Amino acid sequence: MDKLSALNMFVATAEHGNFSRAAEQLGKTPSALTKAVAQLEDELGARLFERTTRRMALTEAGQIYLEGARQALMQLQLASEGVEQLQHELRGGLRITAPPSFGPAFLNQVCCRYLRAHPQVHLEVELSDTYVDLVDGGYDLALRDGPIDQPGVIAQPLVENRILLCASPAYLARKGEEVNLENYQQHDWLIFRHPLLNRHFWWVMRGDQRIRLAQPTPRLASDNYDFLLACLLDGQGLQFLPQWSAAPYIARGELAEVMPEYWREPSAFGPWIYLLYLAHRRNTRKVKVFIEFLKEHWREGGGNQS
Template sequence: MDRLTALGMFVAAAEQGNFSRAAEQLGTTPSSLTKAVAQLEEGLGAKLFERTTRRMSLTEAGHIYLEGARQALMQLQLAGEGVEQLQHELRGSLRITAPPSFAPAFLNAVCCRFLREHRHVHLEVDLSDTYVDLVDGGYDLALRDGPTDLPGVIAQPLVENRITLCASPAYLAERGGDVTLDNYQQYDWLILRHPLLNRHFWWVSRGGERIRLNQPAPRLASDNYDFLLACLLDGQGLQFIPQWSAAPYLASGELVEVMPEYWREPSGFGPMVYVLYLTHRRNTRKVKVFIEYLKEHWRENQFASPGGEPGAQSA
C-alpha cells in the first residue's frame, strides 16, 4: 500500500475515532485500514494509537503525526486543484454545508444550475441546522446566518437577512381586517423556537423608529423552520420569516406581506447571510465560481448582494 493512501486512512481513523466507521467512510475494510496504520507505525517506529476492547485514542506521537498528515494531504489537494485550474473546465468535488431552510429558498436553484453548467464537478451538499466545523467536516464552503467570528475562516456577506411578516391570502381573507400593532395579538401566530431567539418580545422598526412588541401566545410553535413554513403556506396564521425565504412565495402569490412598513430586527441570527470558506481556499477556482453563482442568483432575483471583495470580513 502506498504511503499517501495510508496517510488518508490514518487521518480518517483519527477523525472518526473508530476503525470500522473510518473504513465505512472510505469504502474499504477495517482490516485494510488496520494494515495501513500498522505500516505507518512500523516506518515511524512509534505507536500512533492506543487501542483497547472499548476505546481507541491517539498517542502523543499520533497527535503530532496527525497534524503533519493533515497538512500534507491538504497541500497535495491544493496542488491538484491548482493543476485543475489550468484546464478550461472545472473538475473535482465541492463539499457544502448549509441549513435546510436555504435549500428551497435558493440553494436548490444554484446547485442545479452549477451542475448543469459544470459536468465534471461533483457536489456534496449536507443540510443541517447543527454547527459543523469546516476543517473537521472537510467542507469547502458553508452558508450561515449566525455568528461568523471563526479563526482562519473568511466570512463573505451574501444577502441581507431582513425579516418580514407574512401570511397566505386565504388566511387573511378568512380572518378579515387589517393586522395592526393594536390588534396583532388577536391573530394566529406561527413562532420559531431557537436558542438564539428571544421568547418574550420582538423589536420592529419603521423609518428609524424601534418598537418593542410583546410576543403573542403561538397557535403553533416549533424548532423546525421548514415545518412552520409549510403551515404558513397552508394558511395557518402569521409568521415572521426572512425575505430571502419569502421571495419565491411572494412572487407566486402564495404569500403576501403583512404590515410591510415594519421590519423585524434579525436578533441572534444577525443582519446577513454569509458564505464561509477557509483562508487557503480563497483562490480555488471552484469555490470562486460557486460563490459567483450565489451572487448572480440574488442579482437575478432583485436582491441586493452586499458589496465588497471576497474575504471582506475575516475572523
C-alpha cells in the same frame, strides 16, 4: 502499499478512534488499515497509537505525525486542484453545508444550475441546522446566518437577512381587518421556535422609533421552518419571514407583506447570510465559481423571479 494511501488510512484512523469505523469510511478492510499503520510505525521507529482491548489513542509521536500528515495531504489536494484549474472543465467534488430552509428558498436552484453548467463536478449538500466545523466535516463551503465566529474561517456577506411580516391573501380576506399594533394580538400567529430566538417579545422599528412588542400566544408553533411556511401559505395566520424566503411567494401573489412600514430588528440570526470557507479554499476554482453562481442568483432578482 504507497505512502499516500498509508497516510490517508492513518489520518482516518486517528479521526475515528478505531480501525473499523475508519475502514468503513474509506471502503477498506480493518486489516488493511492495521497493516498501513504498522508500516508507518516501522518506518518511523515509533508507536503512533496506544492500543488496549477497549480503546486506542494517539501517542505523543502520533499527535505530532498526525498534524504533519494532515498538512501534507492538504497540500497535495491543493496542488491537484491547482492542476484542475488549468483545465477548461471543472471536475471533482464540492461539499456544502447550509440550513434546511435555504434549500427550497434558493440553494436547490443554484445547485441545479451549477450542475448543468459543470457536468464533471459532483456536489454533496448537507442541509442541517447544526453548526459544523468546516475542517472536521471536510466542507468546502458553508452558508449560515447566526453566529459565525469560527477561528480560521472567512465570512463573506451574501444577502441581507431582512425580516418581513407576511400572510396569505386568503387569511387576510377571511379576517377582514387590517393588522396593526392595536389588534395584532387578536390575530392567528405562526411562530418559529428556536433556542436562539426570544419567546417573549420582538423589537420592531418605524423610522427612528424602536418598539417592543409582546409576543402573542401562537395559534401554531414549531421548530420546523418549512412546516410553518406551508401552513402560512395555506392561510393559517401571520408569520415573520426572512425576505430571501418570502420574496418568490410575494412575487407570485401567494403571500402579502403586512405592516410594511414597520420592520423587525434582526434576531439572533443576524442581519446577513454569510458564505463561510477556509482561507486555503479561497482560490479553489470550484468554490469561486459556486460563489459566483450564488451572487448571480441574487443579482438577477433571487427569489423575486417568478
